[in-house]
Amino acid sequence: MSKKDRMGKTTIYDVAGAAKVSLATVSRAINNPEKVKPETRERVLNVIEELGYKPNAFAKGLASRKSTTVAVLVPDMSRASIAEMMNGIADIARVYKYSVLLYILDEEDSSEEEILREIIAAQVDGILYLNDEITPQQYDFLLNIEREQQIPIVLTNTTYHERDDIPSVSIDYERAGYEITRKLIEEGRKNIYMVSTVRKYMVNDLKEKGYLRAMEEAALTPQIMRTSGRITVNTEHFHEYFKHHSVDGIIAVRDSIAVSFINVARANDVRVPEDISVCGFQNTKYARLSRPNLTCVDVPIYDIGAVSMRVLTKLMNQEALDERIINLDHGIVSRDSTLND
Amino acid sequence: MSKKDRMGKTTIYDVAGAAKVSLATVSRAINNPEKVKPETRERVLNVIEELGYKPNAFAKGLASRKSTTVAVLVPDMSRASIAEMMNGIADIARVYKYSVLLYILDEEDSSEEEILREIIAAQVDGILYLNDEITPQQYDFLLNIEREQQIPIVLTNTTYHERDDIPSVSIDYERAGYEITRKLIEEGRKNIYMVSTVRKYMVNDLKEKGYLRAMEEAALTPQIMRTSGRITVNTEHFHEYFKHHSVDGIIAVRDSIAVSFINVARANDVRVPEDISVCGFQNTKYARLSRPNLTCVDVPIYDIGAVSMRVLTKLMNQEALDERIINLDHGIVSRDSTLND
């Protein structure tokens, strides 16, 4: 196959030469087919096929100032929710023919600004921001990028204090927090704790808000315990903490934390759900692998990824957005870790 | 900050102008610092910092014919092992200043070749291949890319029938399978089953081989059950299957499958580990969230990602490899789902 022999080395010059047209025509035949006479186009396209020509992405990007590439900025990929969002993102990116550049924030070197500069230098057409540990400085920095660089950004699975300068796709975590708390209250639970994270995540903040609202509404005393996401740490922590507190309901901000808690409870001969109801957030595989099966808020993680990528394509195409803060529907999956009627 | 004002629009010309040197010197100050006089370099670097200059990746790629970008081809990102490998890959990529282009294979459209063509067109310097469901055709295709396109490839967490045309980084899954089986045999288990996947993954194949070797060596009858990775499916499957078989040992090819199995066993009043020992593979979070805690083969997933990225950088730099099939060390974590002395 002569196609393979030269595969990759053929340039637009070779095509132009072989098709007896100019560079411009070849370029047009590829990118603006309607602007070249059908028979010329045909001829050019045949030569392209013949030579196995693929435009050099760099030259193309340089000349057109477009990359058809988006950057996805995520914290720790091993979080189940992040990974699943990536699936949604990648699927939609593929549909719209965008490539995905992945940037994983390093735990230690908090050089997020550095990474963003890199992203800008990479000339991406858009940015998906999945870090829900966002600070005011970071938000401003993002805003600045959007404004100065004209690079559209979408916040995925996070929002920033109801501001819509930067569009976001998420669920209404405040309402979800409220609803799941209501559920336990309606079960008759009184001492309902929320187990949240030490680190300040925007979405966990919202979950807490919803929890607080429900508790106050019911004239119950809210209690938020903050722990680490790491199993060994929080297991120890739970033992210690609940030795001194009486609890009959737990709402964890993540499934894995809820499962961790269930394990500790049962190790202490506390029955779930008879003595204590436990719920999580997300509906990950953990929820279904735990015993008892975990009741939790069902977050459409894949869809959040997919929709935010879709929104980003719209922004990159200068299309109008119906709304800049998009909250997808969530649900509550009642399983065996809570009292169900 | 004037840094932010001009962020991203600054070109090498601006830097050269401000530092009163030529383009070439700026370029050298960045890429070959030793070739420019220390004080000049200092001055240039200051200006770069001052202006927040970042070289345009396209221009750079075009001129240098290097992209400092690698493509990572993965199946379903929601598999815990894949996600964790991404962490390792990204960390090392960052160290060596490579960007990561992510390609997630779609479940249905098996257009892997199409994706690989895309990857080639993207002008990546190297490819990390994480799909352990590799067929002979796919292997040949990869080989062809490596040869014709001169794009180095590394197989991550998979190997292909001991061939080393394409370098690989993994663990010795055959040995791991053998060892974990030996462990159960030494516990005195006789009816040890391996629970593997219906789909043909290279690494599961190796695990099975090791299992078979240990069983045959011990003159026990090997039994391999194949199931789906999906919880709802395999739960049902387990119930049905083990109603008709007597079993005292289970080796699952994934932690989540093992946990699934434990749940089914306990639901049927089979005690773990008294009546039956259960082990998994990988040592994921699932293993520690299950009750009893899961004994499993400890696979250094992060390291596999990190090392394969490191190997790829060597290949991209034309450095020699000590060995083309790299097997990292694995371990066996004894927890409570097996009888330990």
Added chain:
DNA sequence: GCATCCCATGAAAATGTTTTCAATTGATTT
């Protein structure tokens, strides 16, 4: 039959780097 307009095309500029090659400078050797 002439002016006008549009369509298809090509020439050349523009994109922002790296790299080659030549030139300059300053130091060292003879």
Added chain:
DNA sequence: AAATCAATTGAAAACATTTTCATGGGATGC
């Protein structure tokens, strides 16, 4: 003092596209 050499720098070419602008040739309108 001349010659050699190394270190430093700059000018310009190269990289492979897209895009702008100009041009020639038909077709259309009057």
